[in-house]
Amino acid sequence: xxxxxxxxxxxxxxxxxxxxxxxSAFLKINLTVNPLSCLDEENINFTFHSLTKDDPVYKNAKxxxxxxxxxxxxxFILDNVEIL
Numbered sequence: 001x002x003x004x005x006x007x008x009x010x011x012x013x014x015x016x017x018x019x020x021x022x023x024s025a026f027l028k029i030n031l032t033v034n035p036l037s038c039l040d041e042e043n044i045n046f047t048f049h050s051l052t053k054d055d056p057v058y059k060n061a062k063x064x065x066x067x068x069x070x071x072x073x074x075x076f077i078l079d080n081v082e083i084l
Contacts, residue, residue: 003047026061028082
């Protein structure tokens, strides 16, 4: 399952941010995805919430995906994160 590895890598970045900025909650995670990627918002969010269901910091978080116009771009880029 490709989404699993993507979400695991994303969580590594978010955990680093959580420690550096003392984040109490993640609200929205914006990703830009390569137009040729098979990643979709529903599967990414399902996988994300399956991995973070016991952590209140991620309880209300939603991953939002925007498709890039550039087929040569990386598979996904973390654009920004809304936090509390």
